[in-house]
Amino acid sequence: MSLDTLNLWWATGFGLGLSPLASGTAGSLLGLPLAWWLLGRSRRIQLSVAALLLLVAVPICHLASDTLGGKDDGRIVADEYLAFPVAILGQAAARQPLVMAGAFVAYRVLDITKPPPAAQLEGEAGGLGIVLDDTVAALYAWLLLAAALALWRRRQADSVS
DSSP states (O other): OOHHHHHHHHHTTTTGGGOSSOHHHHHHTTHHHHHHHHHTSOHHHHHHHHHHHHHHHHHHHHHHHHHTTSSOOTTOOHHHHHHGGGGGTTOGGGGSHHHHHHHHHHHHHHHHHOTTTHHHHHTSSHHHHHHHHHHHHHHHHHHHHHHHHHHHHHHHHHHHO
16 A cells, blocks of 8 residues: 555545545544543643644645645545544543534534634645644634533532522
8 A cells, every 4th residue: 555545545534535425524523532532631631632633634634635636625534533622622521422412513513614714724725724724613612612511510500509
């Protein structure tokens, strides 16, 4: 197996990115077990691994983009699945399946709609631009999750009072 073939295998999420429908969402599914695994680690490890995943995603996506025609091809999903764990960093409640599902849905909606500055960052050249917009979507999803969990905890505390 050539290095280009191996890189495309990683970039396409082991084939999930080849899905004819919602390839980005299909590829993002690989981020769920990765995020789940990260939640069992210390925050320092979570941050370190998430940063490493994003750093690794840039050349994977860049090389795949060159191979597939020099753009953010829809078949490239490594950016989606390697950025998703950012959406749950430090959020222990995300170990609950409904919370993890909510984080996933928020991430996908934000990655698809690309609120500023995600859309502008996607315009950056190569793998960096491919990964940056997904990272911003994951950060926005993290903020939504943190706000929702804070609101839920406050309501729980108010109902006990």
